[in-house]
Amino acid sequence: MSELPAIRSLRDGAALAIRADDLDLKTELAQETARRWSERRLSLRSPLDATVPDRPGRPEKPELIPPRQVAKRALTTERGRIALMHAIAHIELNAVDLALDIVARFVTEPVPNSFFDGWMRVAFEEAKHFRMVRDRLRQMGADYGDLPAHDGLWQAAHDTRNDLTTRLAVVPLILEARGLDVTPALQAKMRDVGDHDSAAVLDVIYQDEKGHVAVGAKWFRFLCAREKRDPAKAFQALVRANFRGPLKAPFNDIARAEAGLTPSFYRSMTASVNS
Numbered sequence: 001m002s003e004l005p006a007i008r009s010l011r012d013g014a015a016l017a018i019r020a021d022d023l024d025l026k027t028e029l030a031q032e033t034a035r036r037w038s039e040r041r042l043s044l045r046s047p048l049d050a051t052v053p054d055r056p057g058r059p060e061k062p063e064l065i066p067p068r069q070v071a072k073r074a075l076t077t078e079r080g081r082i083a084l085m086h087a088i089a090h091i092e093l094n095a096v097d098l099a100l101d102i103v104a105r106f107v108t109e110p111v112p113n114s115f116f117d118g119w120m121r122v123a124f125e126e127a128k129h130f131r132m133v134r135d136r137l138r139q140m141g142a143d144y145g146d147l148p149a150h151d152g153l154w155q156a157a158h159d160t161r162n163d164l165t166t167r168l169a170v171v172p173l174i175l176e177a178r179g180l181d182v183t184p185a186l187q188a189k190m191r192d193v194g195d196h197d198s199a200a201v202l203d204v205i206y207q208d209e210k211g212h213v214a215v216g217a218k219w220f221r222f223l224c225a226r227e228k229r230d231p232a233k234a235f236q237a238l239v240r241a242n243f244r245g246p247l248k249a250p251f252n253d254i255a256r257a258e259a260g261l262t263p264s265f266y267r268s269m270t271a272s273v274n275s
Ligand SMILES: [Fe+2]
Pocket: 092, 095, 125, 126, 129, 205, 209
């Protein structure tokens, strides 16, 4: 790994990490910036900060292909389990950049510093998740980059780059909440086929992701309160205007509610979005 560049501020560290195409460097920059920010060793921004890139840095591999072309394989074979963990590694990598982009792009928003505390904790944990899943892939004789991956994950960031409330509706409250819905069944399948190591990795992710949805719900409610909007109604209006396709049931109502995302937000949205 190349040496860490100088980190001039919170925004600079986040922007440098998003830019990095070396994934060891990206995850280390994300975690080091989070550490220094939490110890109050960084200012929010400085005049010399790196600019926030429109697209995150990526290695040459994996090849990025349209989502429909990503092959699905049964988890009963090791090849299938590798394909699943590879897809999860790709999601976690995008999650690192998404959390950092909330910080770097919206650093001038009038929000308390605890807003950035929350998102840097998320970025730190996403970097941890990516590394854990990558380590598991390596134990299985594979690596991130071996398989093609889907190229649509950054689209949500791009589409919501101009409005923080919309960003929070789409990224943590739709995409990350979806992770809470699907992960328990994947864990159970991994255990059924005897892959307890992969199940254990998914368990860490699942527990942390509840916290990520909670950070999203907390700040979504904060922004709505400031604008005197009803959060559930605001969520529904933003989803209709900005999200392609309906929300997919079944929902993990218990985990969602623990994170502050109550059914009043999403229950009526299952079939009516952009239809
Ligand atoms: Fe994650």
